[in-house]
Amino acid sequence: MDPTNDPNFTPPSLARNIEPPAPPSRIPNHIPIQPFVLADLGNAVDAPTSHPSKNSKIEDGKNNSDNYHSKIPRKHGDLSNSSSDEEVNTTNSDIQQPPSVNVTRTNSHNNLVLPPTIQVRSSQIADLEEVPHGIQRQAVKLEDYHFPTHRLATSLSDDTKYPLVIVACGSFSPITYLHLRMFEMALDAISEQTKFEVVAGYYSPVSSNYKKQGLAPARHRVRMCELACERTSSWLMVDAWESLQPKYTRTALVLDHFNEEINIKRGGIVNKLTGEKRACKIMLLAGGDLIESMGEPDVWEDQDLHHILGRYGCLIVERTGSDVRSFLLSHDIMYEHRRNVLVIKQLIYNDISSTKIRLFIRRGMSVQYLLPNSVIRYIQQHKLYYDSEPVKQVMSDKAD
Ligand SMILES: Nc1ncnc2c1ncn2[C@@H]1O[C@H](COP(=O)(O)OP(=O)(O)OP(=O)(O)O)[C@@H](O)[C@H]1O
Numbered sequence: 001m002d003p004t005n006d007p008n009f010t011p012p013s014l015a016r017n018i019e020p021p022a023p024p025s026r027i028p029n030h031i032p033i034q035p036f037v038l039a040d041l042g043n044a045v046d047a048p049t050s051h052p053s054k055n056s057k058i059e060d061g062k063n064n065s066d067n068y069h070s071k072i073p074r075k076h077g078d079l080s081n082s083s084s085d086e087e088v089n090t091t092n093s094d095i096q097q098p099p100s101v102n103v104t105r106t107n108s109h110n111n112l113v114l115p116p117t118i119q120v121r122s123s124q125i126a127d128l129e130e131v132p133h134g135i136q137r138q139a140v141k142l143e144d145y146h147f148p149t150h151r152l153a154t155s156l157s158d159d160t161k162y163p164l165v166i167v168a169c170g171s172f173s174p175i176t177y178l179h180l181r182m183f184e185m186a187l188d189a190i191s192e193q194t195k196f197e198v199v200a201g202y203y204s205p206v207s208s209n210y211k212k213q214g215l216a217p218a219r220h221r222v223r224m225c226e227l228a229c230e231r232t233s234s235w236l237m238v239d240a241w242e243s244l245q246p247k248y249t250r251t252a253l254v255l256d257h258f259n260e261e262i263n264i265k266r267g268g269i270v271n272k273l274t275g276e277k278r279a280c281k282i283m284l285l286a287g288g289d290l291i292e293s294m295g296e297p298d299v300w301e302d303q304d305l306h307h308i309l310g311r312y313g314c315l316i317v318e319r320t321g322s323d324v325r326s327f328l329l330s331h332d333i334m335y336e337h338r339r340n341v342l343v344i345k346q347l348i349y350n351d352i353s354s355t356k357i358r359l360f361i362r363r364g365m366s367v368q369y370l371l372p373n374s375v376i377r378y379i380q381q382h383k384l385y386y387d388s389e390p391v392k393q394v395m396s397d398k399a400d
């Protein structure tokens with residue numbers, strides 16, 4: 001018989017002849033705890049630098065993080081001028097228009113997809129791909145360019161928090177589900193570990209002047225990012241400014257552009273309680289490999305790294321094969337700005353690579369479930385990446 005089933009059984013820890021554990025008062029409490037710098041980020045991530053305009057002054061001393069609040073940047077209904085059937089800046093004639101159908105995005109998603117009892121965030125309804133709403137278009141010429149704000153929250157939903165915009169710079173050739181997941185991982189990390197509220201997320205595809213193998217023309221990469229954002233997310237946007245520049249633009253300057261558009265031109269994000277505008281923190285979202293490139297000679301200028309990490313900040317998604325935390329400890333500039341860097345652990349590893357996607361396409365292999373269907377269709381229609389070899393028919397020929 002199992003002795004623990006005996007009604008007179010005494011657990012070993014309560015047996016009289018065993019010395020009881022030391023009472024709490026005997027635990028020395030004066031030994032300083034050495035915090036692990038990267039694990040200690042939480043609320044310590046630097047607040048944004050204050051905006052020059054008077055009314056965007058940052059208020060201090062508010063209870064900033066104790067109350068849990070929704071991680072959803074905002075409800076669909078709160079989106080200002082959300083993308084609709086109206087297409088804007090449609091000067092690129094070789095890009096097909098989605099059919100115009102009268103669907104109210106906001107409610108159609110919730111009503112059609114979600115029974116009211118299911119607690120799923122409205123921003124995370126993944127299967128928007130077949131909803132034939134229009135796609136918010138970016139200009140294809142610099143002179144027609146407007147900064148996209150259709151999903152930028154106009155105010156904070158939690159006034160105790162500080163606004164944050166996440167910017168991902170990269171090739172996105174093509175954009176994949178990993179690139180989309182990076183933002184969701186960042187959103188979770190920011191909501192759970194910091195005093196910030198994410199008010200928008202932007203992709204900034206690099207221009208065609210960036211000499212990297214496998215780079216499709218910028219207008220295609222921007223368009224694929226737009227399809228991915230508008231068809232699979234309710235809060236992500238694409239900014240074509242960097243891609244439209246006549247020359248390659250360093251990442252530090254790209255972040256300056258976001259700062260100018262959001263904080264200087266628009267004065268930040270409104271605090272509903274006071275009516276004041278708060279300066280919005282802007283952070284670069286990057287994978288571990290990109291961060292490690294910061295340690296390679298002649299890739300990044302030191303002054304740019306100070307600018308990016310000191311003035312803005314970085315959200316780093318760990319990547320298989322890169323030891324980000326050790327790298328941060330070893331890199332002087334990174335270490336100096338460690339309080340402005342948040343490392344995001346991938347709890348479900350995703351290592352989808354654009355390079356492999358391009359290879360699969362060249363070899364006629366399926367890429368389905370690695371990137372959004374609308375992006376696969378776009379690649380097929382524009383015969384991208386497969387160097388005259390036919391792409392395996394993974395999707396119907398139906399145009400977007
Ligand atoms: N598997 C991954 N894990 C974490 N971050 C990633 C991963 N793949 C890409 N990223 C990040 O996504 C961003 C955009 O990546 P980018 O398109 O420039 O390169 P890539 O995805 O590695 O594509 P390529 O294969 O063409 O080099 C970068 O910050 C990069 O570090």
Ligand SMILES: NC(=O)c1ccc[n+]([C@@H]2O[C@H](COP(=O)(O)O)[C@@H](O)[C@H]2O)c1
Binds near residue numbers: 170205210249
């Ligand atoms: N000095 C710089 O500003 C610098 C250097 C290397 C990469 N980057 C940026 O990083 C992103 C990804 O680059 P890779 O695809 O080469 O990893 C791109 O947006 C690129 O512009 C910037």
